[in-house]
Amino acid sequence: MVQYLYANNINGSLVDISNVTHENRERYYCPSCGIEMSAVLGNKREHHFRHKGDSCSYESYLHKISKLLLKWRFDNNYKFEIAYYVTQNCPNTDCCLRDSNCNTNIKELHIINLKDCYNICEIEGAYSGFRADIKLSNSDKPEATPLFIEVAVTHKCSPEKISSGVPIVEISVTNERDVLHPLIEQKTTEPLLHQHITLSNPQYIEEKIKFYNFDRIIYPCKQLSRFIIYKDSNDYIRGGIEKCIGLCNTVIGQYNKASLFEIQFDDSNLTKRYKYHIWYFGISFAIKEGINIQNCRICRNYNSCVIKLPTNKIDVRTKKRFFINVPISQLNDNQFNTTHQANNCRNFTYNAQFITQILNHFKDFKYCVSKPYLPYSKG
Template sequence: MMKNIYGINEQGKLIDIKDVIKKSSEKYFCINCSENLVPKKGEKKAHHFSHKNETDCNFETYLHALSKKMFFDKYNECLQLKKPFFLKYPTKRMCISCRDINIECELKPELNLYDLTKRFDIISIEKYDENFIPDIKLASSKFGDVIFIEFAVTHRSELNKLKSGVRIMEFDINSESDLNFLLQEEIQFDQTNADFHNFIFQNKEDNYVQKSDCNKLFQIFSIYKDGEALIRKLKMSEIALEMENENSIVHEVDIIKTLSLTDSYIKLIKKYSRKGTNIRNCHACINSQKNLRYNQIFPFYCNKLDKEISNTNDGTKCIEFSKTLHM
């Protein structure tokens, strides 16, 4: 036996069982099959409506009908009373204070509220729109654009509808509680039971954080006039000072990635060595190899000098340094 939380009264208004007064003479009907409902508000079982007589009404079709009516009634009420019905969505924010050195940072998204009723002032249920019949259609009388609202109870929207380019909000509905968001007159872009198709939100770019105030660490690779190469993690204010160093000839700044600094260091040394940059580092020397007895103190071995190397920048002072031709 179905146990519905919602029914409709004689005026066609959607009624929650919690709002029904005990022993009221008002009649209630099923939103799906239109049969009489009996409110059950006992002391032991959860309050609900049940069908007065046996019926072939099923819960899935009831949920689908309930979803459409609840959305329609709530949105239409907002239109009539000039109340907002919000879509809360995130805006991606990019800090471009360091764009001059090819660095852009993605910040925490900004949450925005958009009142759908300001643009979409027409609502209809299962009204044909070109090749499709959406559960709910929101339309703009001024601009002509539409949004489809779909409720996935037993199946999701067809692929050709999703690929049509029409903006679609699709909600997974498994119980009446999945519709509680409508009571708040707000749809959230990140709510767990919602999918949004063909929506495009503009990103925001600005100098949100000045270089001098940024506490984020960045990776900076520097090559100096004597051929020394260093890679470090520095704040942007420290990087600005480093880039003014008259002894350095190359700077490459990047956002720190999962790649270790050591791996990044070796890749960058090889990159600039291939370019012909004056870089005298053991990673770029034909005589060096990885120390087979590797430890943290002596990671490299020099075949020419027959000794272990603790600092690969020793190549700046090494008379045997010879840049490898193949890296």
């Protein structure tokens, strides 16, 4: 006899047999045909629901319950993820930031949270002459193509629906739990070793979840930052880093109109352990390009230069504060303005050896000059 794991209560809410006890059980009805069902809670057999009268087709019940469970998953979770195989391949072969990650030619799982793309989940939703078991759409973008989720119990997706171009996730279902598993594409053509198949877990051999009309090639996008040379309110030339300005496929080559010079680089470089901060590379590169940028940190006298700073001690006789000589190399930007000091210091001299050392250290650093320096732009 067929055993059912789900039924509707008198309020029409779906009930899992695992949540039913002798104390809380009530009247139940088949989600497919509406006939009353009873909760069988014996000690010898697995708990289940059973039709009181003639049972409907198990395939019809399975198809209906699968759609209800999928909608419940979508509506009651902040994530509804799918994962399918793609190949990363950036078509911009001349990009100065191109590296091995831009064209791997290796198939890897691409994970999408459908809740980020869609906010409406309809059972038996219609689109372009087709009716989907589950249709996902976005109320903020009603003109956008929806996504279909199809439950295959006895019938697979029709060739016409597949050729429609609508993204389709087809789930082969043999029991109620199938639609509760992660929606992950399996690479059945891979060696069995790579499929993590065991005697207790043989189902991965079968391709139970199929993906139609999904882009199988994605463009890997780097998050970019940039080093920028600009003039401050005092007309001093400064250098600074702007983090996370955008993805390479949209912002590469774009620049700030107020800047004198810019280079862009992969944001991930900011977390790499270089001997020197990338700011030093930007400053050194700008000097190499002929920009007269002055800062104590690139001065030949940086490690020997001192500055008088007031202390908390007061001279009892004169009632004035004592001052102390502090090496400027021990002060941070909040304590000492290295740009202002360098521009007003008659002893400022570029540390050519240090600048060359910086440039050599970053010789393999990938960057893009998004705004070349033009001498007449100095103003």
